[in-house]
Amino acid sequence: MIQAVEVSGTRLNKYISETGICSRREADRLIEEGWVKVNGKVAGMGLRVTDADFIAVGGKPLKAKPAPVYLVYNKPVGITCTTDPEVPENIVSAVNYRKGRIFPIGRLDKPSEGLILLTNDGDIVNKILRAGNAHDKEYIVSVDKPFDAEFVRRMSAGIPILGTVTKPCKVRQLSPTSFNIILHQGLNRQIRRMTEYLGYNVTRLKRVRIMNISLGSLKVGQWRLLNQKELAIITAMLAESSSTSDVEPQKEPRKKQRFKPPSANKRPKNTQAAKTQRLGKKPAGKKPVGKKSVGKKKGSGGKSIKRP
Known part of the structure; x- marks a missing residue:
């Protein structure tokens, strides 16, 4: 009887991409072209590695991927859920987490307040957003005038907005x-x-509240780390989620820069002469060889004489 052998470690291309230097597809290219070494040997496709392996890309040691971080933040009114440093009062600056790059999971409107999660783990972001139709998000809302039971009934049943009807909810x-x-x-x-x-x-x-995570006693403007029990419950809930998504598409993150390992065979500089040569243009500043230009002929009274 053949026994199943447990495969340990992470595929090399995935491991490289998780450090943030390039995409997984780009990592495949680097491996295929021999730019990647593991423990001093040129790596092959499909190789699995662990944190104990020494990995070099283009002759430089690969920086270890950061440990996953999960924050619970009580967002104040006026903070914008963006990572763009050019936006005043962006959420990253407001949180001021100094141990690495983080980004929000989903969003909460600038005029709104309360619980939002931040992380450096792109995998969990995708899972939570994909499973948006399967998990609770709880709010407390105040409006500008008294309402009655009919308001509650209609809000609960579904309201036509944005070209669709909202799903039934608890009010x-x-x-x-x-x-x-x-x-x-x-x-x-x-x-x-x-x-x-x-x-x-x-x-x-x-x-x-989001899923099993509640604000509790967290004050406005404060944040805390997600504890192990909360993370374990979230992980279990996400494992059971469908891939159907009801969340509005998020803006695509900026594309990762293409990793360019050092090469002995450098391409020529992209000079203007090289550009004109590639485009089939004649170099500027030189007169074409062929017909001579004819100007004013002496004794013609200053008139130009055209050659027949």
Whole structure:
């Protein structure tokens, strides 16, 4: 009887891409062209590696991939969920996490407040966004005037916005002008659009829970690390999620720069002369060889004489 052998380690191309220097496809190219060495030997495709292996790309040691980080942040009103440093009061600057690059999972409107997760783990971001239709997001909302049971019924049943009808959700009245709502979707400004459709305006919107993660006693503007128990539950929930997504597509991240290992055979510099030569143009500043240009002929009274 043949026994199954457990395969350990991570495929080399995936390991390289997770350090952030290039995509997995680009890592394949580097391996195929012999730019990658593992423990001093040129690596082959399909090789599996661990953190114990010494990996060099283009003769330079590969930096170890950072340990995954997961933050729970109580976002204040006025903070924008973007990693763009040019945007004032962006969420990365507000959190001020100094141990590496992080980015938000999903978004929370600038006028809204409450719970949002940040991480450096792209895999979990994709899983959470893909599974947006399978997990709870809970909010406490205040509106500009009192509402009745009909408002609660219509909000719960679904509201036509953005060319679709929102999925049924749980809505519970807390006071004449506030309610608790649990969504399974992530449409753009969904709650605000739903209430506006019914003739109300949101005066305060606070997210208090995502899946099994709650704000608890976390104060506005503070953050904490996700604990091991919370992470274990999230991982288990994501493992059971479908691949169907109801979240609005996120903006595509900037493409990773193509990794260019040092080469002994350098290409010629991209000079202007080289450009004109490639395009089949004649070099500037030189007169074409052939017919001579004819100007004014002496004794013609200053008139130009055309050659027959």
